[in-house]
Every structure is written in C-alpha cells, then in structure tokens.
Amino acid sequence: MEQNWFFPPHDGIRLGDLAERLGAELLDGSAASRLIRNVSPVYRAKDGDICYMLSRKSRADLDTCRATAILCDKAIAAIVPPHIAVLQTSRAHMAFALAGEILQPSAMRPALTTSELSGISPLAYVDPTARLEAGVVIEPTAVIGANVEIGEGTRIGPGVVLGQGVKIGRDCTISAGAKVQCALLGNRVILHPGACIGQDGFGYGPSPKGGMIKIVQVGRVIIQDDVEIGANTTIDRGTMDDTVIGEGTKIDNQVQIGHNVRIGRHCGIVSKVGIAGSTTVGDGVMIGGAAGLNGHITIGDGVQIAAMSGVVADIPAGERYGGIPARPMRDFLRDVAEITMRGTNKNSKRGDKE
Template structure:
C-alpha cells in the first residue's frame, strides 16, 4: 500500500519502551533501541512497523514480513523468524490495540474537518447555550437554545445539538450527527450521521382503522466512554429513558428502540435491531444482523450469534443462536440434524436416478 497521508507514521517509539507500555516481554533485548513508527499486517510489514499474530494458520505471511517486531503469545513465538524480535504478550490482540492507539492517536477519533479551532464563524451557537472553555464547533454545526457542552468536546460540521441537550467533556460529535432530548457523558464518540433522541416508533389503533401517534416524552441517557457508529439510531423513551451504559460500543447501522436499557461494556455489531423496552445486561455481545424482540431481558454476559432472532428472555452467561434463538448447543445440534437429513435425501435421490 502506498504512503497513507490520512494516518501518517508516528515520529517513533523505542521498541523497549513500547514493550513496557504494553506489559510485554521483548525476546531480543539487543533490539530495544529500534524505532517503531506504525502498525501493519504481517504480510506487508516493513522495518519500523509492528504487527501481531494470533494463529499458526497465518505463518505463510511471515515469508514477506520485514517488521521490526511481532506481537504474539508464547504458543506461536517459535514460528517467527529469528531475525524478527517478538513481543510476548498474554493477550496479543489487546496488546496490539494498545500499540495502535500509541502509534496512531489521530485515528482513534474522527478527525478535524477544518483547520479552524474554537467556535467557527460559520457555526450557529444559540446565545443561551453554555459552552465551557475549549469547546470546538465547526462551520455549519448548530448548538440549540439552553444546550450545555463540556470542555474538550468537538462538534463537527453539520452536526445538530438540540435545545437543552447536555454533552460532557472530551466528546467527539461527528459530521452530520444529530442529538436531541439527550444527556451525554464524558469521552463519548458519536460517528457521522448518527441520530440520537428522535421520537420512537409508537402508535395506537385509530378509531377508523388508522394509527394514532403515541407521544414520546422520555430522553436518551448515554453514559461515559460510549462509542456510537455511523448512521446508528437511538430513539428517546416514550415516558421513561432509553439508556446506553458506560463503555458500551455500538457499531454502524444499529437501531435501538424507545425505552431500551443497555448495560455497561456491551458490544453490538452492525445491523442489529433492538425493539422497544428491552433490557440488556452488562457485558452482552450481540452479533451482526441479529434482531431482538421488545419487552424481553438479556442477562449479563450473554452472547447472541449473528443473524439470530431473539424472541424471548436469554439467561445470564448463555450463548444463543438461530431463529428463534435458542441455546447454542441446541442450535448447532439442529443444524447438524438438518444437514444429515439433507444428505440422506440427496443419497436417496441419487439412488433413484441410477
């Protein structure tokens, strides 16, 4: 890949210092003074790069690897060429994530769209809004009446912060995002085009066969260190609040309905839809394109496989998959039985043709 000017290399971190920062053991201490500038995949890593390996199945990529170091665990360290120093880590994936954050700090949040700092002349900030020192508002962004924004927060071009919204400190509100009827904590990242706090989908049967809109007067509460992906939508509550717990990470193109409560440190992957009034515990992982029924509970630490349909409660710590979602062992057994039956039908069909 040609030089990437969007994310230029770091000025350099000593390999020995990097090992200390990652809590890793450097296999060759004589290489401690090597300068590390960037991360790269194994197959095209060059001097100055650090990469990582999680499995022996990628060993062929080492043939073209010229990295200054490879992060891995002791189980696969022996397959790394002796010319490449190894950073031994108990959790290589985590160590590599930390290395990436050190070497490419500017890639950890959406970047600035203009070179201006402070309140841009082309921004509109209502006179009644309260912005702490150090807030940045880019051109065409709107901050509504009575809104409050904490220091270190950046509101990008075209974003809309509605009346009365509260946003904490050191947040990034990306281009084209809208935040209405919401309270946002500290260190929150909201990616481009996200829609937060619009009214939810609620209707009652009308007297003549149509539908009457149910008023939505709740809020959205987003706690600290949450990240919300591009074009994700989070509806405000009907009368209670929609809540996103501390440290939860939400991918692009996720729909979260009104009154949903999501716990702390959850991971929700793209194209998940969560219907209204669902309760999701702490540490829950939901795979891509899963659908979650309304008014159910998913317990702490549960895992939902991709493309599942969750129709009823999921106990804490369980792994569910399929449509309807059921315990993973049952789902896998059903899949195996269906495959076996299909094979038997094919054999019978082949026998008749003969």
C-alpha cells in the same frame, strides 16, 4: 499499500519502551533500541512496523513479513523468524490495540474536517443561551440550540444539530451530520457521522375510527461515559422513561435501538442489530451483526448472541444463543448439523437414482 497520508507514521518509539507500556515481554533484549513507527498486518509488515498473530493458521503470512516486531503468545513465538523481535503476551490482540493507540493517536476519534480551526466557526450558529466551556470546537454549518451545554475539549463537526437543552460532556466528538435531541451525553462519547440520537420512538395505539394514533414520546436518551456510536445508528428516546446506553459500550454502524431500551456497561453491538422497545440488556453483552431482539425481554449479563439470530424471549446470564428463534448454541449447532445431514442424504439418494 501505498503510503497513507491520512495517518502518517509515528516519529518512532523504542521497542523496549513500547514493550513496557504494553506489558509484553521482549524476548530479545538486544532489539530494545529498534524504533517502531506504525502498525501493520503480518503479511505486508515492513521495517519499523509492529504486527500481531493469534493463530498458527496464519503462519504462511510470516513468509512475507519484514516487521520489526510481532506480538504473540508463547506457542506462536516458536515459529517467528529470527529477524523479527517477539513481544510475548497472552493478550496479543489487546496489546496490539494499545500499540495502535500509542502510534496513531489521531485515529482514535474522528478528525476535524477543517484545518487550523479552533473555537467557533463564524459559519456555525450557536444560540445565545448555549453554554460552552473552554476549548470547544464547533465547525461550519453546525447548529447549537437553546440552552445547550457543551463540555471542555468537545468537538462538534460540520452539519451537526444539537436540539434544545441537550447536554454534551467533555472531550466528546460529535461527527459530521449527527443529530442529537432530548439527550444527555457523558464524557469522551463519540458519535460517528449521521448518528441520530433522541428522536421519537415508534409507538402507536389503535384508533376507534381505524388506523393508528401516535403515542407521545416524552422520555430522554442517556449516554454514559466512553460510549462510541457508529455511523447512521439511531437511538430513540423513551416513551415516558429513559433510553440508557451504559458506560463503555461500543455500538457499530446502522444499529437501531428502540424507546426505553436499557443497555448495560461495556457491551458490543455489531452492525444492523435491531433492539425493540423496552428491552433490557445486561453488562458485557455481545450481539453479532444483523441480530434482532424482541421488545420487553431481558438479556442477562455476559450473554453472547450469534449474528443473524432472532431473540424472542429472555436469555439468562452467561449463555451463548444463536438461530431463529434463538436458542442455546449447543442446540442451534445440533439442529444445523441435523439439517445438513438430511440434505446430504437427499442428494446422495438422488445421485443413486440417476
């Protein structure tokens, strides 16, 4: 890959110092003074780069690897070429994520669109009743509504609209084109471009004359500290209760979360997931891409839901579910195996006849 001017290399950190910060063991102490400047995938890593490897299945990538150092566990360390220093750790993936944060801090949240901007752009509109702490940056064409409160160090991108009474915590990033209304955001929240928070939930009742009557939506959205929400994701406000996103939860692009949904702490929700209204999701739940969750159900703590699953009923804590309708993973895999076997047998019989 050509030199990436969007994220230039770090000035350099000593490998020994980096190992200490990552909690990894540097197997060759003589390499401690080597400088690490960037992160890279194994197959094209060059001098000054650090990479990581989780499986021997990727060992062919080592043939072209010229990295200064690699993060891996003890089993993989044995196959690493001698010119690459080994940082041994049982949590190579986590350590690599921390290395990226150290080497590329500017990539950890969306950057300002305009250079050299500090304070409030003269091209933004800020209502006179809004209250802003020190160090808030508001970029051109943003609209800050009446009685909005924004905490210190928060960045508001171009084209952002914050509705009346919205409260944003400290060190948040609200990226270009995001819309927030009827919502309270904690500290260090990141909204990526186009995210829409706090609009009406989808609620209608039958009309005696035919058609549907809109049910009023007068709840809020509560987003706790350290939540990250992807581009074009939508989170509806509650009907009468609140929609809540728990501390540390990470939500991918193009996710739809309905009214009154309550999501626990440190969950991971991948792109295209849809969660219908009044569903409760516990702590530490992982939901694969394009899964759909029915309304008014409860997903227990620590549940894992496979991609493209259809969840129609409660799932107990700690379970792994998949399929349509979603069922315990062992049952889902058995069903898939049986269907595959039937198809193989049909094709075999057809071949015999021909």
